[in-house]
Amino acid sequence: MRVQRFTVGLGVLLVVAVLFTAFYFQLYRVGTSNDRAIAVMLKSSNVRSDFWQTVRDGAEAAAKGSGVRLEIMGSLQDTDAATQVRLLEDVLIRRPEALVVAPIEDAGVAAMLDRIREAGIKLVVMDTPMQLDFDAVTVSSDHTEAGRQAGGVAVKEAADAPRVAVLSDFASSGVSAERVKGIREAIEPYGDSYAGTFYGENSEDKAYAAAERLVSNEPGVNAIIALNESAALGAAKALEETGKRNSVKLIAFDSSLYEIKLLEEGSLGAMIVQRPFNMGYLGVRAALKLIDGREVSRLTYIDSIVVTRDNMYSPENQKLLFPFR
Missing domain, CATH: 3.40.50.2300 (Response regulator)
Structure with a gap:
């Protein structure tokens, strides 16, 4: 009798465990199906890089109030193509709705971007126009x-x-x-x-x-x-x-x-x-339009400013030169 009760009890526990597991994963899917994510890949995540930290600020500003979660990443060095390829592989596994990327010029990076596009992930290229096998939406300095x-x-x-x-x-x-x-x-x-x-x-x-x-x-x-x-x-x-x-x-x-x-x-x-804040902002805004199925310009150029000793203290140029003040 003791063995029979143990067997019945074990069976009940297994059924409960299976039901809990199924319920848990169903909850997980429901909880994340509306959790829209955009991956933003900078050339460099180095906090000492004022340029890329300002791009990050622009991206975060564009995402505010949109209901989209940003996943911001980047290699430490802006020439480290091998790390960027690995990060792109992770993006392919996680499958966010869109990727906004400042690509390092490398054949391996270009190949990964092609795979990401084929996987149905919306793609926006920042900063560096790439020679790709497809016409990517690009936001770049001219x-x-x-x-x-x-x-x-x-x-x-x-x-x-x-x-x-x-x-x-x-x-x-x-x-x-x-x-x-x-x-x-x-x-x-x-x-x-x-x-x-x-x-x-x-x-x-x-x-x-x-x-x-x-x-x-x-x-x-x-x-x-x-x-x-x-x-x-x-x-x-x-x-x-x-x-x-x-x-x-x-x-x-x-x-x-x-x-x-x-x-x-x-x-x-x-x-x-250059205007790095604008680049990050417009890159994420373009990604949001792609996700929503809205029309988006294939190429957006951002102008640059000539700063001299004579005009460096103007309010506009101070914002460009010292974005974190």
């Missing part, structure tokens, strides 16, 4: 126009007689190529105005060495345009140490605290500053 702005500053600083060298990161960078295209368009009418593009590989030390060689081998150069922060810092150091700070004008992209200090000191003639 890098070619920003290059034209930088070239225009060089022309003005050189009194309409520019001899411009460009200090870039990598020859393979699509963003840098677009900026160089714009620079060359701006300076082309001024004769022998382009001294070439040189590469610092995202290293301040390598940019310093490249700039030092440049001013030694190209004495006619009167303007250097640095396409990122490391190039700007390396070039500024080289110009200071070679005594060329006043004769060679330095124009830079980005707006790190170190670059702002160089602008205040007069080591930088101008900065080409």
Whole structure:
């Protein structure tokens, strides 16, 4: 009898367990079916990156009141394609309704984005227009126009007689190529105005060495345009140490605290500053439209601003340069 009661009791417990499990998972599905999620993948999640933290702020502002939960992620370094591929694989497993991504230029990243689109996840590309097998919705700075702005500053600083060298990161960078295209368009009418593009590989030390060689081998150069922060810092150091700070004008992209200090000191003639908050905001708004089946522009360009020592203290530019104040 004792064995029979035990068997019956065990059977009841098993039935209860099965029913509880089924009920639990049903509750889980109901609770999450309306829990709309958008994954936002930054190039870098480094809290010291003012640019990407401001993109994050814009994304969060766009999601407020929408009923959408953001899952924000990113590799520590903005060149770490392997980590970004792994994060994209996780997105494919979790299957949010949409992904807003600032992709690192890499074949593996492009392949993962294609898989994510095929899985039915809505896709918005930020910052870096990618060569993909499909027409992705893109929210990006107009890098070619920003290059034209930088070239225009060089022309003005050189009194309409520019001899411009460009200090870039990598020859393979699509963003840098677009900026160089714009620079060359701006300076082309001024004769022998382009001294070439040189590469610092995202290293301040390598940019310093490249700039030092440049001013030694190209004495006619009167303007250097640095396409990122490391190039700007390396070039500024080289110009200071070679005594060329006043004769060679330095124009830079980005707006790190170190670059702002160089602008205040007069080591930088101008900065080409993007609008990262707008990028994050418009990226998430585009994703929300895609989720809701509304019409969305396939390409949205965000303008950049030329900031100089003369206008850096204007209220608008202070918001761009110091977004967390």
